[in-house]
Amino acid sequence: MSITDPSSDTVAAPTAEPGANQLWGGRFAAGPAAIMERINASIGFDRKLAAQDIAGSQAHAAMLCRQGILSEDDARRIQAGLTQVLQEIDSGVFPFKTALEDIHMNVESRLAELIGEPAKRLHTARSRNDQVATDFKLWVREALDRLDAGLCDLQAALIEQAERHAATVMPGFTHLQPAQPVTFGHHLLAYVEMFGRDRSRAGAARARLNECPLGSAALAGTPYPIDRDQTAAALGFDRPTANSLDAVSDRDFALDYLAGAAIAAIHLSRFAEEIVVWCTAQFGFIRLSDAFTTGSSIMPQKRNPDAAELVRAKAGRVIGALTGLLVALKGLPLAYSKDMQEDKEPVFETDDTLALCLAATAGMVRDMVADPAAMRRAAERGFLTATDLADWLVQELGMPFREAHHVTGRLVRLADDQGKGLAALDLATLQGVEPRITADVYRALSLDASVASRRSFGGTAPERVRAAAACARERFL
Numbered sequence: 001m002s003i004t005d006p007s008s009d010t011v012a013a014p015t016a017e018p019g020a021n022q023l024w025g026g027r028f029a030a031g032p033a034a035i036m037e038r039i040n041a042s043i044g045f046d047r048k049l050a051a052q053d054i055a056g057s058q059a060h061a062a063m064l065c066r067q068g069i070l071s072e073d074d075a076r077r078i079q080a081g082l083t084q085v086l087q088e089i090d091s092g093v094f095p096f097k098t099a100l101e102d103i104h105m106n107v108e109s110r111l112a113e114l115i116g117e118p119a120k121r122l123h124t125a126r127s128r129n130d131q132v133a134t135d136f137k138l139w140v141r142e143a144l145d146r147l148d149a150g151l152c153d154l155q156a157a158l159i160e161q162a163e164r165h166a167a168t169v170m171p172g173f174t175h176l177q178p179a180q181p182v183t184f185g186h187h188l189l190a191y192v193e194m195f196g197r198d199r200s201r202a203g204a205a206r207a208r209l210n211e212c213p214l215g216s217a218a219l220a221g222t223p224y225p226i227d228r229d230q231t232a233a234a235l236g237f238d239r240p241t242a243n244s245l246d247a248v249s250d251r252d253f254a255l256d257y258l259a260g261a262a263i264a265a266i267h268l269s270r271f272a273e274e275i276v277v278w279c280t281a282q283f284g285f286i287r288l289s290d291a292f293t294t295g296s297s298i299m300p301q302k303r304n305p306d307a308a309e310l311v312r313a314k315a316g317r318v319i320g321a322l323t324g325l326l327v328a329l330k331g332l333p334l335a336y337s338k339d340m341q342e343d344k345e346p347v348f349e350t351d352d353t354l355a356l357c358l359a360a361t362a363g364m365v366r367d368m369v370a371d372p373a374a375m376r377r378a379a380e381r382g383f384l385t386a387t388d389l390a391d392w393l394v395q396e397l398g399m400p401f402r403e404a405h406h407v408t409g410r411l412v413r414l415a416d417d418q419g420k421g422l423a424a425l426d427l428a429t430l431q432g433v434e435p436r437i438t439a440d441v442y443r444a445l446s447l448d449a450s451v452a453s454r455r456s457f458g459g460t461a462p463e464r465v466r467a468a469a470a471c472a473r474e475r476f477l
């Protein structure tokens with residue numbers, strides 16, 4: 001039997017006035033204004049929840065049957081019908097209707113077209129409020145898993161490059177001013193740590209999310225003898241939610257996801273900025289592959305790092321998504337309000353954005369070719385071993401650090417005046433400032449000696465970096 005009017009996008013309700021909604025039309029004499037239908041409908045985006053909606057309905061129907069609330073026969077027909085609905089959605093032939101507002105009513109209405117009477121029993125002991133909370137949690141759980149996998153893949157790319165460049169010396173910066181020599185591998189592993197924390201945030205958000213709202217019904221629970229443990233287990237949740245009012249109005253899980261995503265996005269943005277800087281002619285630390293650069297339509301020499309620039313910029317969208325949802329939720333009284341329908345698009349958009357940014361960043365990292373000679377040339381400018389010189393004065397001459405700092409400062413000024421590096425000053429010049437300096441000091445002034453000396457746990461010494469990379473493999477991959 002068909003309960004829809006095939007000639008239009010609206011629904012003719014068997015029990016309601018013409019034009020009124022079939023699902024609640026009993027109370028209504030007329031249908032909605034066209035603009036009401038448009039502002040109210042979420043089917044344009046929440047169709048993404050189709051698979052989760054059907055999984056939720058199948059778990060619910062199975063539970064209703066086991067509890068004797070639904071007959072075996074009705075349950076069988078509902079399960080088969082829902083499977084068919086999912087096939088129609090997957091194959092792109094499902095007739096989505098704006099008049100049916102959202103994914104929940106689209107699915108239920110199509111089920112009624114397919115199996116008739118039993119479809120009307122599926123909505124026993126539930127509401128769209130617990131339904132949407134459940135569907136959305138299932139979706140966000142998968143998004144968290146996708147985020148984790150994308151971050152893991154990027155970590156793998158970074159660790160591979162870090163191993164290759166465990167001893168490649170580059171300038172380390174503070175204030176973007178040359179500070180001390182570090183290794184390129186050490187620098188890349190810093191991002192492995194950041195993305196590791198992002199993964200741990202995703203894991204924590206997943207664990208917090210994993211309670212099932214289904215069976216909370218509209219807001220107060222239900223008089224039917226349902227078994228919420230059954231549906232929770234069937235959908236892979238750890239347990240049912242403890243409070244029905246909270247369950248239908250909680251969107252913390254979406255905020256948790258977006259907050260974690262925003263932090264990951266700023267990590268990606270910071271790294272993207274470094275890539276942009278590193279591949280300038282002035283730095284020349286890395287060369288991006290042709291696959292991740294673009295040319296200019298007017299300047300033939302250009303190789304622009306567009307992918308990195310876009311990753312840098314797209315953090316704005318993700319932060320905007322988080323901000324938007326925070327503002328939408330603030331001030332909402334218990335329990336469900338339609339404001340909450342605005343929760344989905346920011347999350348969907350963030351999932352797309354991060355997938356793109358993670359894949360592009362991993363691609364850039366895998367393809368990029370470092371230029372160790374350019375990094376070393378840069379490290380030779382800027383007196384990067386000045387701290388090592390001060391430390392030598394402390395360790396070899398027993399000078400107090402403050403005094404050593406002062407002596408070193410004078411030597412740096414001398415070298416600067418002469419347009420030389422510290423290691424290029426001759427011994428007589430050094431002794432002119434501090435007579436006790438011996439030729440042994442040149443040991444401290446080499447870049448390689450400087451990085452090799454930083455063997456403290458978490459430091460930049462190549463042997464440490466190799467060990468840290470091996471450890472990162474264990475921890476993250």
Ligand code: ARG
Binds near residue numbers: 042102103128336340
């Ligand atoms: N489309 C709605 C949403 O996403 C589903 C819940 C509707 N509930 C209601 N009481 N109108 O929030």
